[in-house]
Amino acid sequence: MTANLLKTYQIQISGRVQGVGFRPFIFNLAVRFYLKGFVSNDEKGVVVFIQGEDKGQIEEFIGQIDLLKPRSSEVHSLTVSEIPTEEIFEKFFIKPTPENLSVDIPLTPDLAVCPDCEKEIFDKNNRRYFYPFTTCTQCGPRYALTEKFPFERENTSLSRFKMCPDCLQEYQTPPDARFHSQTNTCPECGITMKLTDSGGEILSEANQEIFALLAEELLQGKIVAVKNTSGYLLLCDATNAEAVRELRRRKNRPTKPFAVMFPTLEQMSEHLQVEDFHIREFLSPEAPVNIIKIKNSKDLAVTEISPDMDTIGAMFPYSGMLKLIAHTFAKPLIATSANVHGSPICSTEKEAITALRNIADLYLHHTLEIIHPQDDSVIKFSEKYHQKIILRRARGYAPNLFFSDELDKKNPDGKKILCLGADLKNTFTAVPNDHCYISEYIGDLAHYGVYLRCEETIRSYQKIFSFIPEIIVSDRHPLYESSTLIQQLAVENSLVKEYKIQHHEAHFAAILGEHRLWDGSEPVLGVIWDGIGYASEKEIRGGEFFIHQDKSISHIAQLEGFTWILGDKMSRMPKISALSLSENDEYLKPFFSDNEWKIYTRLIARKAIKTSSMGRVFDAVSFILGYKHPNYFEGEAALQLERLALRAYKEPDIKFTDYLHGVDFNKEIPVKKLIKTILAESQTQPAETVALNFHYTLIKTIEKIANRAKIRSIAFSGGVFQNSVLVDLAHQLLKPDFKLYFHEKLSPNDENISFGQLNYYLNIKTT
Ligand SMILES: [Zn+2]
Ligand SMILES: [Zn+2]
Structure with missing residues (x-):
C-alpha cells in the first residue's frame, strides 16, 4: 500500500x-x-x-x-x-474512550431483552440457561446502571463485577454479539440472586430452583417482591381473586388498576383485544405497558385487577428476569411497582424489606445495584383513530434527548438550565450541554420519598454531566415543593437566576416545542385543559385557550369561573364539583349530609376562590351521570366518564347534540349552563348518550373558538387529553378543517411541564 x-x-x-x-x-x-x-x-x-x-x-x-x-x-x-x-x-x-471526556451526548435508556438473548436463557445447552441478566450490545439495562458517561463498564454499577475468561473472550472477539458489550456477565462471573421469605431466611440461591420455587409460591396465592433491572415489582397470580384482593388490601389501593404480565402474546390475545400496533409496542426496545380492552376475561380476576373498567394494563415481559418468571409460571401475573402508596419504587434490598414488610410474602433479591430506578412506561391508543397517548413516560423512553438541534440557536451562550416541572407527576428537564434531557416520571413531590428521589436524580445528572445550573425555571405556584429544591440548588451557585412560569403557559409551550411550532409564522390555538394550575391567590386555572404567534402567547378564553372550596378535597370528591358547578342545585341534596349541605352551599355562595378547572367539570359530569364515589386515584371519575362515552361512541349512526348550541359566549365558556343542561338531560336520556354529547360539546366549543379567531392550527395539552374519546372526536370533527397537534413523545399530563418551562424560557423568557 x-x-x-x-x-x-x-x-x-x-x-x-x-x-x-x-x-x-x-x-x-x-x-x-x-x-x-x-x-x-x-x-x-x-x-x-x-x-x-x-x-x-x-x-x-x-x-x-x-x-x-x-x-x-x-x-x-x-x-x-x-x-x-x-x-x-x-x-x-x-480505540478505548479517552479519559475525562466532557460528554455531550444522549443518555441511552434501558432496552428490552433482545430475541437472541431470550433464546439463550431458554436453551438448556447454553451457558446462560436461566441466567436473567443475559444481555448483549443490543439489549439490557443502560440508564438504570449509568453512574457516569460515556457508557463504559467502569462507569456503570456493573464495574463491581469482573468478567470471567469466557465472558472476556466474547467481549474481545468480533463478530460475537457480546463483542464490546459493556453489560456482559454470565452465571460464572455475574450477578447472583437469592429468594428469601419475609423474615429474610434464604430459600434458594440457585437460578433454576429459584424460579421453580417462585412459581410454586405464586400458585399458592403468595405476593412476591422481585428485584427487576429497573426496580422492585410486586407479583401475584392474576387469576387468583383472593390474592389480588389481598394485594389491594396490603397496598392500601382500593381501585387503581394493576398491570397484568402475560407470558405470551397468544395468551394476551385470548384475554384482550390485542391489535398489531400493540404488538409492535410490546416487541419494541421500550416495551411499555399498553392499556387494552378486555375481550374475554376467562380466568382473570378482572373485578379485582381493574374494578369497573373494561380495560387492563397489559405488560409483556421485557427483561430476562420477567421472561423467566412469566415462562415458569405460565399464567398471567399482576406486576406492579413495589412501593408504599405514593412513594417511589424501591430499588435496594434494604428499602424493599423495610417498605414492603407488610406487603410481600417473599423476596427475590439480586446483587446488581440500580442507580436510576424507574417505573414502567404506560401508553394507550385511542379507540377509533389509534392516536398513541403516553400516560407515563419512564423506563425505555426516558431520558432520551429532545430537540437538541434547536438548542444551539435558542441557547447560544450555552447556559446550563434546569427546569423543575410540576409537583404532581413531576419530571425535570436539564440542559447541561448542547442537549436537552427530560427525566423520567418521578411522582408527586408532596411525598417526601418522591421529593428525595427527585433531588437524588438531579444530583445524579449533575454528576454525570458535571454541571451546576445557572438558570432554574419553575412553576409560579408559591407552595410547590420545587421552591424548596431551588433554594437547595441555589446555595451551590449564588449566581443562579430564577424564572417562574405559569402552569398552563408551560403546557402550551411544551406542545409548541414538541412539534417545533415556535418559529412558524402561523398562529396556533392552544387548548390547555387539566385539573389545577396556579394563576393567582384568587384563581386556579384549568380550562384555558391561548394563541401563539411570533413567540408571543396570549390568553384568549377560558371556562367561566366557578367556586373552588375545601382545597384538595374538591379534587377528591366529584360531588363537590357538581355542587359548585350547578350552583347548589337542589337535585344534589340527597348526596350530602345536612351538615355538609349547610357548610358547602354557604362556601360556594361566598365565591372566595374561582377556578376554571376542566378536570373538575369532568368530575361533576361523571358524578351526575352515575359515578358516586370519591376519586381514589387522580382522574378516576374522568376515566369512568370516558368509558361511559365510549359505549355510545361505538354505536353506529350517532346523532350528536351540542349542549351549547346557539348559546352565545365571548371569552368565558358557559360551563354552569352546560352543567344545568346535563342535569336536565340526565333525567330523560341514557347516561352514555349524555356523556358522549358532553365530549362532543367540548370539541364543538373548540371549533367555535378557533373559527372565531380564524385559526387553522390547534395544539392540545394538559391531562384531560389523556381522554381517548376527546382525542378521537377532535380527529373526527376538526381534522378536515384544522391541523391538529397532540403530544406524541411526551405525556399530555403534568409530566410535560418541565419541558414546557424550558421552551418558554428559551423562546419567551419571563421575570
Ligand atoms: Zn441481546
Ligand atoms: Zn462470565
Missing part, C-alpha cells in the same frame, strides 16, 4: 450511539469492507477514522452505516471529511 493513494476519512456520528452496540457494529462493517482505521467514543458521540484506496468502497461503507445501524441507535448527524494521511493503520480496531 502506498501512502499517496491512501485516503483517510474522519466520520463523526452523533445521536444515540453509545451503549447501543455502535462501535462493534462499525468494527464489523469496516472489517467486511477491508478498511483499516479505528472507531472510538468522543464527546460528540462516535468518531470513525478509515483508510482505504478505493473511494467507492469507502462511500459504500458510509452508506451502509445508516442502513444497517443497531436497532436501538438513532443517528442525528453523520459528517464525513477527508483528512491528510499522517499515520498508516495496519488493521481496524476499537
